[in-house]
Amino acid sequence: MSKRPASSSTPAKSKRTKTSSGQKTSPGQTRLDTFFASSHHDQQPSSSKPTNPMVPKIHKGSPEIIDVDLLGDPVIPSSETEVKVAKETPIPRSLTSPVKFIQVKVAAADALPPSYATLSADCATFDPETYELPSSLEIPYSFLAHALSTVCATRSRITILDTLSNAFRVILTRHSQSLLPAIYLLSNTMSPPYSSLELNIGPSVISQAIQHVSGLTPSALRKLYNNFGDIGDVAFAAKSNTRTLIPHPPLLVSFVYKTMYKIATSHGQGAAKQKQKLVETLLVAAKGEESRFLARTLSQNLRVGAVRTSLLTALARCFVLSSPCRGSTPCPYHVSAKTLATIQPLNGESKKGKNIDTARETLNAACKESETLVRKVFVQHPDYEHILGSLIEDGLEMLAQKVPLTVGIPIYPTLGTPIRSFEEVYERLKGLPFTAELKYDGQRAQIHAHRQVDGHIMVRLFSRHLEDMTSKYPDVVALVEEMCGRNTEIQSFIMDSEIVAINPADGSLKDFQTLASRARKDVRLGDVSADVGVFVFDLMYLNEQALLTHPFRSRRALLREHFPPFVPERKELARFQHVESCDSEDGKTSIEEFWESDVGRRDTEGLMVKLLDNETVKQQPQERVKPLLAVYDADKRTYAWMKLKKDYVNGLGDSLDLVPIGAWHGNGRKAQWWSPILLGVWDAKKGRVVGVCKCMSGFSDNFYKCNTVLPDIDTLLKALSERYNLSEDSELCSRVSEWNCETGGLKPDVYFKPQEVWEIRGAEVTVSPVSVAALGLVSSSKGLSLRFPRFVRIRQDKSVEQASDTVFLANMWRKQKGEKDLVDEGDELIDVDLRNSEVEESDASSDSG
Structure with a gap:
């Protein structure tokens, strides 16, 4: 899709659909289209436009x-x-x-x-x-x-x-x-x-x-x-x-x-x-x-192709090219001024990655190393001010030492790769030892604690989006303080956990809606409305030592040794437990029985399968596949962590997490409602939601008529007609495509702000000449769509960026055909070369900013 030229004197015509990628927006961000938009009952705006569309x-x-x-x-x-x-x-x-x-x-x-x-x-x-x-x-x-x-x-x-x-x-x-x-x-x-x-x-x-x-x-x-x-x-x-x-x-x-x-x-x-x-x-x-x-x-909608991916890449290249090596010996992050001076201008062949001169190859290698470094530091210490201060003062060489993993500053969490069966687990891991952990239906929480000089225990809790939610869980904060008070050997730690609503009488699990009933911030310990348990599953830092590069077996052993289960005497405090798990070393029968017992439970979502030890099998020289590592890979999806949800398993029906981005006027009984609904998948490379299918089934009358949001599952779904009401004061609905979405050949009557995720089941993934989802992954001219989609529920625990992505959709289609998965190591922030890309510029995708 073409974009507006960057001319201030003679701007090109502006289209109603968004023409450039935009910054990811959170539910709290504002937009202004609804202030000016009229009700959907009004007539459409006149199609006549002034000669210069940018000037009245x-x-x-x-x-x-x-x-x-x-x-x-x-x-x-x-x-x-x-x-x-x-x-x-x-x-x-x-x-x-x-x-x-x-x-x-x-x-x-x-x-x-x-x-x-x-x-x-x-x-x-x-x-x-x-x-x-x-x-x-x-x-x-x-x-x-x-x-x-x-x-x-x-x-x-x-x-x-x-x-x-x-x-x-x-x-x-x-x-x-x-x-x-x-x-x-x-x-x-x-x-x-x-x-x-x-x-x-x-x-x-x-x-x-x-x-x-x-x-x-x-x-x-x-x-x-x-x-x-x-x-x-x-x-x-x-x-x-x-x-x-x-x-x-x-x-x-x-x-x-x-x-x-x-x-x-x-x-x-x-x-x-x-x-x-x-x-x-x-x-x-x-x-x-x-x-x-x-x-x-x-208005928090910059609409340009510059997200974290591009900014970190450009920042790394900036310091490779403009900051000299500070050390006495050459380092991999810099090239000499003499080498830079010999780089040849690009021609048609070199733009396609052919006939690259030696000096440019040296620069490309230095840029690759620097991008890896800057990304690694940022996902472990996401603070531009600290990173820039170190880069300007000490250069790339000292960045990792000057900006280390720090208690009190959250780490981007490692992510699980969705899979569909235990057969795939064994196929992926090839006999390597693994553990299967229950996947609880709660809120992921990263817990930081540090014993200060005066003995006070500083505690911070962060969500999967790195938001500080310490004030939301005073019962968890008090729990950590009491645990550290009992064990004086603990000076500092960072652990990964799931906070789940529980029955305080027996510790049994409750559903996510119970947890969602708690206030979001400034909760007092005496006003807690839902008791919780903290189910820990990883330890990333302990007593001034970072553990991210340690194998999971080692991290888990330290977690169990220093942090045993704990039920405090004070009833108002949270409980501390380890996730329930079963190791593959107990035998395949034990693993399958563990899985079968999980399928029968209503308080869990499935299993997390995690590699216990690093893979030591050497790859063949011609193979580019990296060995699996059981490290804590911040902000990455690898097959060292696999997510086996009940709805992903063969025989239980296909399930995707999709984003509603538009709708058409309904007919018949649904004439006054929006139906069907246009759903989209997340495209990480483009940094936006891409339309994939229309959905009009699975919605009960309560979905449309209920006008309240309560923790009860029967009344959780807010009425579509009220939530996406096309009126002047609506912040979620517009006649024009104001938000950063791509709909391809699907043109809805109204556009929705991407702000929630729906779980959708379907019969199969099909190739579509209209959809642009996963375009280029399975076909150069056609995208993918979902056949017979059906609404299941709203995923309140997921953001738009955590919806099913195009690679996952393409892999579902490939599995239906019996083909091998696309390789996706999750390292989206790294560009290998400055210009050594085999993808032509016309096909390159822009990021959002």
Whole structure:
């Protein structure tokens, strides 16, 4: 799908469907399309568009200029700039509010952002020292907007990585202090994932700020949104005819981030007005593309191909190319300046990975090593500030030592690969010893504890998404404190566990809905509404020693030795237990009996099969398959951990976790409801949800008519018509494809915000000429779809990114055909070469940002 060119003067037509990958959004993030969208009972917007779709049509009449300086004193530092006189630029009277503004004249040049040279050049030959920036001691935000425009206008992963790498190198060379705020702005975040800092801006704040700055009426703003379907394009169009009495100095990257930090930390009475004033401060000074990306950043939907994958890759390459080796001996993360100087420009053959010169091969190898290093450090210590500080001060060589695994900073959890039968377990592991653990229906929790100098036990709990949920489980915190108080040998630890609702009388398990009834934060120990048990299954850190590289058998032995089961005397505290398991060394019969007993239980989801020891069998030289390692592979899916759910097993029916992303108007009994529902799978390479099938069965009348969400399973499903109501105040439903989804040939009447996961069963996976899910994995021209899909339940324990992905879908199809699985080692963050890719640029997929 083509994307909008990155031109601020003559933008291309904006489509209603999203044309570029966007940043992953959480349920708490805001969006503005619903503020402008009309009810689904209204007529569709007119198809007529102005000649230039990014600028409202100019009507004849008395020219008016909006004096936005009357809004208040700007917070931006002033600069000594004269007010120049130029040709009047009118704004349509029909699009302005009836308030009369002072008519002024300003220089056209004052309203335009500076122009920049391309950033998409080959980063191996790009010279950041000669790149021209406006005369400023810091990095202007217009430079970052230029980089975002370039990324937004391409589907080529090579171009995206080159652009980001070159942008980082320019920032590092000119003003290294701006690199951290630039990365936060590019990643659409304000702080590390374990921090609770969020913008928390409502749709009305941004819309009113745009209205106030531009002078447009609410109806005019709504018309712009109906034309473009993107708040960034709306802000760009609204500001295109706005001029200021006093030319504002350029926005700086650091100033934009600091202003957004003030927005995020504004609380209490009057916070909404304060946030709106800060938003207006940014929009008043924004020029050209700055308006577009400021509005998208404020609405937490950047819509560019730059996610964590691309940012970490580009950051690693930046320091390979711009940071010299700090040690006295050569290291694998750098190449000499002499070698860099001999790299040949790319031609048609070298772009396809052929005829690569020796110097470029050396650079590719260094980039591969650095990307592996930066990824490894980040998944064990996800904090850009700590990583950048170490890289700038000590380079790549000392990164792992300077930014180690740390108690109190969560680790990205290791993930299980779904499988469908025990036969597959034996086939994958080839006789290697393994253990089968019960998979509980609870909430995964990473527990950190550290004994401080004064003897106080610091305890932190993190979710699978690295969110701090310590205040949600005071009973677990008190449990850990008491356990550490009893065992003074324990100084610090990090363990992986599942928190499950239990019956306090006998410790029996309860369902997930009981656990979901607890408040999400600030729970007091005496107000706990559901008793829980902590079922631990891994130990990653103990007494200042990291255990990630130890085999699972060794980690489990340390866990059982130092942390035996514990039932506290205080009834209000949680219980501590090990997961129930059975080892393959007990015999195949024992394993199968363990599985059969699990299938008959209603309080578990299946089994987790884990390799106990590292594989020592040497692979043949021609084989590229790596031996299986029983280590704790943070943020990876490997066959060292396999997930055998009851619904995955042959004979119990196919099951996938899909995301509702759209719907059509129903017929007959369902005429007033959305039916069928368009479902999608997660595409990790594209960083977005991709439509796979329509679903219209499995929904009872209660699904549509129930209007409350209670922990009881019969009343858990909220009414579709209310949850996805196409109205002005809905944040989940829109006529246009505002969210980052790809629907292929499936065009629903309404689009949903991807924000929940449904468990779906189907008859079989089929090849589809309409679907684009898994396109290129089984066919170059056709995707995959699900035949006879049927709704089972809502998976409240899963985020959109944890839904079934395209590789899993393709593997299901291959198994039906008796073919071998696609190789997926889960190492999605690493790109082997700068330009040595066998995938042509036209087929390369962009990330989301």
